[in-house]
Amino acid sequence: GAVVSQHPSRVICKSGTSVKIECRSLDFQATTMFWYRQFPKQSLMLMATSNEGSKATYEQGVEKDKFLINHASLTLSTLTVTSAHPEDSSFYICSARRQGSTGELFFGEGSRLTVL
């Protein structure tokens, strides 16, 4: 089946630093990728929709200057958490939509960010 890879799976950083998370669709092209944030025991919260070759669409309340999204190719989207603070600690998950009549969606394994 289709695979979406996220890297890194875990990252610990100091407050004030920036962290980049990569999301790759390994065996299909994804013109649209999605980034989510998930707090413990809560469901996924959509942060932004990433479209290849254009600017990302952010959900209400998500700071676009804080969470930079780049979708430079049909198989890669990146999320950069800039000037990270402890409250940014969370589980970040990406998903990629496979083109087709149902637009099947595949999720990455997630990236656990801990900001000290």
Place this chain on the structure above:
Amino acid sequence: KNQVEQSPQSLIILEGKNCTLQCNYTVSPFSNLRWYKQDTGRGPVSLTIMTFSENTKSNGRYTATLDADTKQSSLHITASQLSDSASYICVVSASNDYKLSFGAGTTVTVRA
């Protein structure tokens, strides 16, 4: 208000027993409904995806039903196993913009 409501929020069942999870939605116009299984600390994995014309779809011991008239779906787990312990998320897609609406999930705990 969330357009996808799941119930129960959590449940505990004994190994070998069956259980049913519910998903009610108000998303319109409807495109498809998906059930995902998410193990703790992992990304969600697709179980089933159902379009308007499909009433039932099975994936091993998982059987999903869809009633597009009443806008309800269920996920039935048969002969539960310890590995079924996870969060089950219902996701509904609108046909006009393919925007996805997520349910809050049902946490299932299977005990020996």
